[in-house]
Amino acid sequence: MKPKILAFAGSTHTDSFNKKLVKIVAAGAKEADADVTVIDLRDFQMSLYDEDLERQEGLSPNTRKLKEFMLSYHVFLISSPEYNSSISGVLKNTLDWTSRQSDGESISCFKDKVAGLMSASPSRLGGLRGLVYVRMILENMGILVIPKQIAISKAHEAFNSNGPMKEPKQEQQIKSIGANLSQILLKLNA
Numbered sequence: 635m636k637p638k639i640l641a642f643a644g645s646t647h648t649d650s651f652n653k654k655l656v657k658i659v660a661a662g663a664k665e666a667d668a669d670v671t672v673i674d675l676r677d678f679q680m681s682l683y684d685e686d687l688e689r690q691e692g693l694s695p696n697t698r699k700l701k702e703f704m705l706s707y708h709v710f711l712i713s714s715p716e717y718n719s720s721i722s723g724v725l726k727n728t729l730d731w732t733s734r735q736s737d738g739e740s741i742s743c744f745k746d747k748v749a750g751l752m753s754a755s756p757s758r759l760g761g762l763r764g765l766v767y768v769r770m771i772l773e774n775m776g777i778l779v780i781p782k783q784i785a786i787s788k789a790h791e792a793f794n795s796n797g798p799m800k801e802p803k804q805e806q807q808i809k810s811i812g813a814n815l816s817q818i819l820l821k822l823n824a
């Protein structure tokens with residue numbers, strides 16, 4: 635069975651390094667025959683989580699739409715920026731909202747899922763410290779997080795403004811990580 639991968643960055647702005655990274659790894663996974671969909675969290679904007687809001691209005695149409703997407707994929711490929719050595723607010727807020735059940739819903743969109751993690755940052759560590767928290771949060775939600783992860787340091791030097799990496803060799807290496815992820819998923823039969 636082809637692994638179905640939902641790929642997204644924990645960042646919404648147009649020139650996000652993490653969005654660029656997601657696209658490259660997703661292309662590598664596609665070349666290895668995975669079924670990959672890249673989404674932009676900007677298309678699923680949500681209010682900051684507020685329990686009163688949830689009680690009064692329930693889950694927003696964007697939250698429901700994203701949960702529907704998540705339910706139909708086996709794997710999440712997530713590239714998270716590091717904010718103050720931790721997870722970005724956009725990603726945490728998205729995970730908080732999508733972890734909430736609507737009335738009548740019987741299954742969590744995180745149940746039996748596998749995740750692959752990566753990050754990109756202008757810093758020397760490439761956002762690696764933030765991934766510690768992303769991993770912990772996802773694992774505590776019951777997701778199996780693949781040990782191998784990518785962190786692209788000096789991202790401002792690594793990517794061209796229109797997306798691809800400046801060094802074709804580095805782009806190829808990163809694509810091969812997407813392909814590798816796809817192979818791991820096939821072995822896991824995810």
Ligand SMILES: Cc1cc2nc3c(=O)[nH]c(=O)nc-3n(C[C@H](O)[C@H](O)[C@H](O)COP(=O)(O)O)c2cc1C
Binds near residue numbers: 643649718
């Ligand atoms: C509030 C804030 C906190 C940040 N904290 C860190 C940090 O702890 N470590 C780091 O490497 N970069 C940090 N950065 C810089 C981000 O890595 C940089 O803005 C990067 O471009 C974000 O990823 P994106 O381009 O995909 O949005 C921070 C940026 C912001 C706005």
